[in-house]
Amino acid sequence: MHHAALLLILLVLVTFALLSRRISASLISLPMVFMTTGMVLGMMTPDLVPVHIQQELTQVIAEITLIIVLFADASVVKLKSLRKDLSIPLRMLLIGMPLTVLLGTLMAKWVSPEAAWATAMLVAAILTPTDAALGQAVVSSPSVPERIRQSINVESGLNDGLAVPVILASALMAAAATGTDVAHAPDNLLTFALLQLTLGPLVGVLFGWGFARLLDAAIDRGTVTVVYQGILFLAVAFLTYLTAESVGGNGFIAVFLGGLTFGNLLRHETTFIEEFMESEGQLLTIATFLIFGAVMVPLAFSHASWKTVTLALMYLTVIRMLPIWVSLTGLGLSTYEKTFLGWFGPRGLASILFALHVYTEYPIPGSNEILACVVLTVMISVVLHGVSAQPMAKRFARGRAASSPTSEKPH
Template sequence: MIGKDYLNIIVTLLGGLVVLLALPSKKLEKSPVPATLVALVLGILIGPEFLDLIDLGELGNKSKILESTARLVLGIGLVGVALRIPKAYPRQNWRQMTLLVGAGMVLMWVISTALIYLILGTSFWLSALIGAIITPTDPIAASPIVTGPVAKKNLPDRIRHAISFESGANDGLSYLFIFLPLLVITLTPGLAMEKWLKHTLLWEMLGATAFGLLLGFVAGKLLRLAERHDMVQEEWRLVYTVALSLLAVGAGKLIKSDEVLVVFAAGAAFVQVISAEEQGEEEKGQEAVNRFFSYPIFALLGTEIPWSGWFELGWKGVLLAVAVLLLRRPPVLLLLKPFLPALYTKKDALFLGWFGPIAVAAIYYASLAEHKLKEPLIWDVVSLVICASVVACGVSSTPLSKLYGKVTGYREAREKEDVK
């Protein structure tokens, strides 16, 4: 099954997966078994260890294929995140979001690195690399947590917007933390630091931000100009935002910059230019496209689980996955709570601390790092942590959202508001 026929088999299976998930989508939205987890399980079943219907190795380098696929899914998802955040939110909350994304990421990176180093006994810089890969909150896996009727009924906007903004911003920022150990491993320390400061920080991060902001601003202005002259058909609005996602991803890669940061910056700038009404309409369409692309990536993750690598990790791998879920994020949010006005109580901090899923962004960065270093341990560890996070956050999303709404009184207040 090699060549065109094999590619068609993959397209057929992934398309069929989305069709199957669409049919019971309302039930899955309210159930403790989310669509992302179903996609992961189905991916495992059709993978090489079971039914052997999909094996990315048949199409070429598996890490490169996963890297490219995850990059595309991230690009589309990040513009959707930007459209979801109210226009005034970044201006009104920039101080606490800077603290959450900046100091929060550093602390989570340090904790993740220490856990990997102590539990697995890997070298410091390899531990730092893997720790950086699993640090950022994933915008794709976070979307079902903060969207839909269950989230809107039980979670206040300040919590949903905080998760959305952080998951969008820290994916691009994590590039800094990932490439420092990656450069140290591949170059001499002096040359690595020089390249990290001059190229990674100045061009791949700051340059990417500036380029993305400019791209989104120009795209937004052009859309407004075309609309003032009644040139844009209604159905082209969705096409426009999806095209902006692809334009930003491709252009970011072509200029050899951090394309993840380019996409989010472009989406954030685009939102500042368009009207609130347009933002709401385009968010719905972008979210639909986001889901269409996101479920296949979880299925592909299931097909590429390194079972032998997991068995070699043994109990240390299980211990690490549990430790990362419990210690990487909740303690950091409790520590930062006094400085984050959006978190009124410890319940807020614990909820935000628990729901920092690790998923598509980690797939992208792990595939990139494995491809560059030819080190299978990276994918063994990261894929295990990703799957643990998808299961833990996915299964607990609906029950904990409902529990939060009940114990904080938000759901009751929202129901009274709806009655009025």
């Protein structure tokens, strides 16, 4: 079965590579293909590896991928153009995100009235962070206005870290309701949250600034090769994350702001980052969704119910879209732009990571159902956001063509 599983992975990988140009222009996405492949692998080899090892492997691979994707995505966000439309992602983060947690908590409690309020808030907080990597066709599409693309990128880069204090607080309250002490719990939750939200950004900006200056100096002196520019980029991403976590800051916020600072302050070309993400970055994404499909999806199916499916669909639609619509009111965005920003809040790596952390560290009643709800939400998101990305992005191009003077009929 080892050989059969490896053969399947390699055959899918070769086929995907040969058809990659056509696939990228279709309704099929990379996460969809390799999540499905992983599901087939899970059925072929259900007992190949112990469950706890499978979950640890999923957590490690997802964390590595998220760190690299956050740093790389942030490095291509241009602050000069973002500054004009900064109010869009700020409103989505400061108004839309709290409203999403609130509405999600109410909906979770409504669907499962027997669940504690802390558990309902925990599910909402885990499923609030978004993952722009699942809508890569949107984030990288020239058809989508730059302010929309960058807003999606900034929101998904920062909401992971902002959700951590809420997730931890609700997990501790849910565990406390069972009378169980949690190891490694912070002594003061407010202090923990303040450190997370201050030291994380500080480490990110300092490291982004410092290493951008060092790399510029090395390029000027001709002491670094193009290959090692990519390796330095990789090392800086992990160094930023680990340093922030070591001093009590939030690693994900640090990585995103570090990448943002690094990409905007570096005077030389950053093509090495794009080249890295098109090769090694893609392989990491492939590995993540293979393991997700093989390990997490079968676990979710075994604990799925009408409640978990209902919540998954609600978190991807009304619970996400209504708060974002409200937060963007008064900014002069069109109805389609607000709908687009509300819909493209795919759930991915961050939600998987947070759910696995809670599952393994906190003795909470119904943890299997929580994990199932999160995995089902991500699985449905992979399909729905993957299929809708290209058509919805192209609608922007059609709208511009219809409104341009050359498209008007002569009188």
